Amino acid sequence: MTKEIIISGFGGQGIVSSGIILAHAGLIEDKHVTFFPSYGAEMRGGTANCSVVISSEPVASPIVATPDVVIIMNEPSLARFEMAVKPGGLLLYNQTLIKSKPKRKDITVMPIEANVLAEELGQGRIANMVMLGVFAKKTGLLSLRTLKNAQRKRYKKANDEQLALNDKALEKGYGLFGNSK
Amino acid sequence: MAEKKLMYGNHAIVEGVIAAGCRFFAGYPITPQNEIPESMSVRMVDEGGVFIQTESEIAAINMLFGAAAAGKRAMTSSSSPGISLMQEGISYIAGADIPVLVVNIVRGGPGLGNIAPAQSDYYQSTRGGGHGDYFTITLAPNSAQDLYEFPKLAFELAEKYRNPALILADGLLGQMMEAVEFSFEPIDPKSLPEKEWALCGCKGRERRVVRSYDLKQGRLEELNLRRAEKYTTIRKDEQRFKDEYCDDADLVVIAYGTSSRIASAAVRMARQKGLKVGLLRPITLWPFPTDVLADMSKRIENFLVVEMSCGQMIDDVKLATECRSNIHFHGRPGGGVPIPSEILEKIEAVLGGAR
Numbered sequence: 001m002t003k004e005i006i007i008s009g010f011g012g013q014g015i016v017s018s019g020i021i022l023a024h025a026g027l028i029e030d031k032h033v034t035f036f037p038s039y040g041a042e043m044r045g046g047t048a049n050c051s052v053v054i055s056s057e058p059v060a061s062p063i064v065a066t067p068d069v070v071i072i073m074n075e076p077s078l079a080r081f082e083m084a085v086k087p088g089g090l091l092l093y094n095q096t097l098i099k100s101k102p103k104r105k106d107i108t109v110m111p112i113e114a115n116v117l118a119e120e121l122g123q124g125r126i127a128n129m130v131m132l133g134v135f136a137k138k139t140g141l142l143s144l145r146t147l148k149n150a151q152r153k154r155y156k157k158a159n160d161e162q163l164a165l166n167d168k169a170l171e172k173g174y175g176l177f178g179n180s181k
Numbered sequence: 182m183a184e185k186k187l188m189y190g191n192h193a194i195v196e197g198v199i200a201a202g203c204r205f206f207a208g209y210p211i212t213p214q215n216e217i218p219e220s221m222s223v224r225m226v227d228e229g230g231v232f233i234q235t236e237s238e239i240a241a242i243n244m245l246f247g248a249a250a251a252g253k254r255a256m257t258s259s260s261s262p263g264i265s266l267m268q269e270g271i272s273y274i275a276g277a278d279i280p281v282l283v284v285n286i287v288r289g290g291p292g293l294g295n296i297a298p299a300q301s302d303y304y305q306s307t308r309g310g311g312h313g314d315y316f317t318i319t320l321a322p323n324s325a326q327d328l329y330e331f332p333k334l335a336f337e338l339a340e341k342y343r344n345p346a347l348i349l350a351d352g353l354l355g356q357m358m359e360a361v362e363f364s365f366e367p368i369d370p371k372s373l374p375e376k377e378w379a380l381c382g383c384k385g386r387e388r389r390v391v392r393s394y395d396l397k398q399g400r401l402e403e404l405n406l407r408r409a410e411k412y413t414t415i416r417k418d419e420q421r422f423k424d425e426y427c428d429d430a431d432l433v434v435i436a437y438g439t440s441s442r443i444a445s446a447a448v449r450m451a452r453q454k455g456l457k458v459g460l461l462r463p464i465t466l467w468p469f470p471t472d473v474l475a476d477m478s479k480r481i482e483n484f485l486v487v488e489m490s491c492g493q494m495i496d497d498v499k500l501a502t503e504c505r506s507n508i509h510f511h512g513r514p515g516g517g518v519p520i521p522s523e524i525l526e527k528i529e530a531v532l533g534g535a536r
Contacts, residue, residue: 027360033187
């Protein structure tokens with residue numbers, strides 16, 4: 001089993017953090033992982049993306065060209081990565097901020113009101129956690145519990161209140177399609 | 182099994198350097214290796230070592246010369262343009278037969294180039310790099326685990342042969358996160374034996390001199406010939422490589438570092454299609470693993486060299502195989518990174534053409 005994932009959005013949406021959380025989560029579940037961010041001239045408001053590979057085998061290439069799953073957080077990212085998804089793959093997108101509709105018919109497309117749901121929980125910036133919850137549920141790759149542990153490895157300095165809120169956002173996403181565990 | 186920790190490649194180097202018993206870092210910031218000095222500035226202080234952000238790369242390499250001449254394990258890191266600035270110092274260090282570790286997280290060049298991953302410093306690393314008759318031992322990691330383990334190996338080789346050692350990685354390896362297992366017992370710097378040439382105070386003994394300068398007639402020739410003998414020994418004894426699926430291969434891909442990871446994915450794709458393709462990954466770039474290649478070239482008709490440059494290692498492949506095989510090339514220069522499918526296409530083109 002090898003899953004190749006690309007997460008893309010603008011700087012400040014927690015794109016890199018989401019990728020690192022997925023990598024931590026894979027490692028917690030004893031899988032082989034790589035995480036590679038677009039790096040360099042990045043800034044808040046600019047575009048950011050990262051590639052994550054989670055596999056039962058040692059990962060050969062950390063470069064993801066045809067992802068199994070993409071998590072798309074803003075409009076420019078949809079244009080950039082929709083066509084790259086592997087046939088039969090999964091495209092999760094943040095419907096709150098993306099007005100265009102994906103055109104692919106050979107992949108599963110799931111719109112998620114990530115920012116709306118995050119705002120309902122009291123904090124727009126945790127929209128990425130909602131998406132990760134959906135990701136865990138739809139791929140079956142990682143458990144909700146693992147993601148909760150993984151976010152604690154990423155946000156080492158966060159207070160308990162914030163971590164609890166992140167958990168709620170993960171649960172929210174996880175519970176969107178079917179029963180929450 | 183020890184616990185695995187998710188780490189950036191650049192941070193894995195820092196932990197590997199400290200575990201190798203090195204307590205001296207001097208360097209100047211440059212992308213994509215800034216996480217090394219950033220992390221060193223905390224970790225070296227934690228460990229009671231020395232961290233210096235120098236005024237330039239030239240200062241850094243010369244401070245390294247001083248620290249290493251005093252017998253201590255010392256290292257610096259930089260990226261391509263910064264390493265170019267250090268070449269004068271590296272030549273002096275090689276001329277003085279002093280062991281140091283230099284890490285190059287390669288970016289696109291020439292000139293200021295860009296900050297993307299590249300492998301275009303192969304010639305500079307494996308041909309000495311500065312002026313004069315010398316070589317630098319050059320190791321090519323391809324994972325965060327290697328980045329943790331290679332500093333120790335580099336120091337051991339550098340000290341064994343009294344020669345500078347390089348770790349040649351690239352921006353992708355530095356910026357990528359992977360699991361790292363702290364696979365060896367950290368070395369206490371105090372447990373390292375004193376070097377018989379080190380400048381550490383001559384009270385009660387003969388004075389020692391470390392220099393790369395000798396004007397006495399015939400003396401430098403003699404020194405360089407002795408150094409050449411050392412290089413012959415290194416070439417004979419220290420070639421390192423890894424191979425996958427080479428035993429029955431019709432074609433062997435040759436790639437190091439990041440390219441070898443991507444090539445490995447392409448080789449697996451080719452095998453799934455029933456193509457007999459193998460991978461040879463040089464771990465030491467100098468000394469280049471010529472023996473295994475010379476041997477392979479007696480039975481393998483086609484080699485495909487993959488590099489993130491316009492083709493530099495390909496020269497060493499040609500020298501090692503002595504025109505017995507066809508040498509093909511796929512390169513992505515200037516910060517371009519190949520993807521597995523494009524390497525697979527090239528493999529299929531070569532094997533299709535060969536049929």
